[in-house]
Amino acid sequence: MTSEEKNVAELMLDQLSLYGVKRIYGVVGDASFGLIDALARQDQIQFIACKHESTAAFMASAEAKLTGGLGVCTATMGPGATNLLNGLGDAHADRAPVLALTGQAPTDKIGKTVPQFVNQQDLMKPFAAYSANVASPDAALDLLEKAAGTALNQRAVTHLSVPKDLFMAQSEAKPRPLPEVIEGASVFTKESLQKAADIMKSAKRPMILAGSGAAGTAEDLKKLAEHWGAGILASLGGKGLVEESFPHMLQGIGEGGNPHAAGLFKEADVVLLAGTTWWPEGYVPEDARVIQIDRHFDQVEKNIPVKIGITGKTEEVLPILVESLSGFSRAEDWMNRCQEVKEKWDRQNEEEGNTEGYPVHPSRIIRALDRTVERDAVLALDTGDNTVWTNRNFRQTDQTTLFSGYWRTMGFGLPAAMAAKLVNPEKQVVAIVGDGGLQMVLADLLTATRYGLDITVVVLNNESLQMEVDKLKVLGAKGVGTDLTNPDFVKLAEACGWTGFRPESEEELESVMEKALNTGGPALVDIPTAQAFFPETE
Structure with a gap:
């Protein structure tokens, strides 16, 4: 390889760096070894190794929502690419500009009976505004430019699959920034x-x-x-x-x-x-x-x-x-x-936030949060009862809120908090999650440990999928599978290198929350939570 030549993976990273990309979230797999090798040989873009590809895509989506810039995630072919889909669905539904880069079978194997092969363009159709397979080394940067530009201009998900052999193929293409878009040329007039x-x-x-x-x-x-x-x-x-x-x-x-x-x-x-x-x-x-x-x-x-x-x-x-x-x-x-x-609502909200009892009423937990979190904190919400109680009772000031708006997926809160801390290390970051949502991404507690992320996860632990319990009750239907088999979240967090907390009474909420928020490194607060019927359940 001459000094003028780089391989496709190296050139793609150079071009993504020109686009302002600072991180790529993913899981290592053999179809993307060329990209992993290139990431390991440079220091412009950080690779964030996740435990599951859905977490990687959630983190890319959360970063894009928070910054408006391009979020990037990567996975290998087959099951790796498939596991990205839930996070890409979140980005698609909430119009977050996210690019997925996936490995694919070698060029001479595409279409043949190969383990893990799937037509990834068909796989990505429901979510991707643009998806292409890189067919030659010299086309890679042109396709990357189109994918990134489409994602940013349309606030959409885009995707490139790259055959395993092409990542390491040489190319004389030259990285280039995206065309500058002149801001302020609005469509309307007075x-x-x-x-x-x-x-x-x-x-x-x-x-x-x-x-x-x-x-x-x-x-x-x-x-x-x-x-x-x-x-x-x-x-x-x-x-x-x-x-x-x-x-x-x-x-x-x-x-x-x-x-x-x-x-x-x-x-x-x-x-x-x-x-x-x-x-x-x-x-x-x-x-x-x-x-x-x-x-x-x-x-x-x-x-x-x-x-x-x-x-x-x-x-x-x-x-x-x-x-x-x-x-x-x-x-x-x-x-x-x-x-x-x-x-009328101000009075009622104040009363609800002072509800007494243990296990603790959700309104009381949310009130403890709005009394203790910093005014400019980033709050990452999972989907479930924790979302609606936060919306109802949290008296927001200058905090930024990340959530899964239209996709409404469980498992979003922890990945979003991790991405937020990577993007804004100077900010206080708090994830507000239910026990059911957290269990979907438990393995990635170790991702926060790996990168020393100073985040706080507050778990509303009512040992049930409470939103489903409430809705089944309204329908007059019986439920099965809505009760949860929970671990001891404090012991689990500690086993993963976190600091764990659990208030033993409703009166301890604020003091325990403050200890957790002031703990260096990742901290988890497991709050025994009352199984309260949400008043507006339909």
């Missing part, structure tokens, strides 16, 4: 927003539904709410965008949100969606005219009945809408009703 402004001015019962896409727009959201006379509701991703004390802030909507806001929201006549695709069936108005702001306006699949779609950045659109409402007279009776709902 004139084009006039129709939206006219609809907003006709509102008697306006509401704003804000999500993570409205990050950084708190002041404009508040100005708009005040001028328009609107209540503000938040999706789970939008919690904490506007401080709880703001008079128009009604907190969450949907399962686990403000239980009194749904009835009010259903009466809204005009709704502005700011940076969210969340439209929870059963909690939303049927006849309201909906205005949606989205940078990539392709949200028809989310079944939102949008009247006007504005393609642009929320932070650019909101100030113009505020200006357009100059002279508008808001409906004070509607504002009074919003205030009543806000005050």
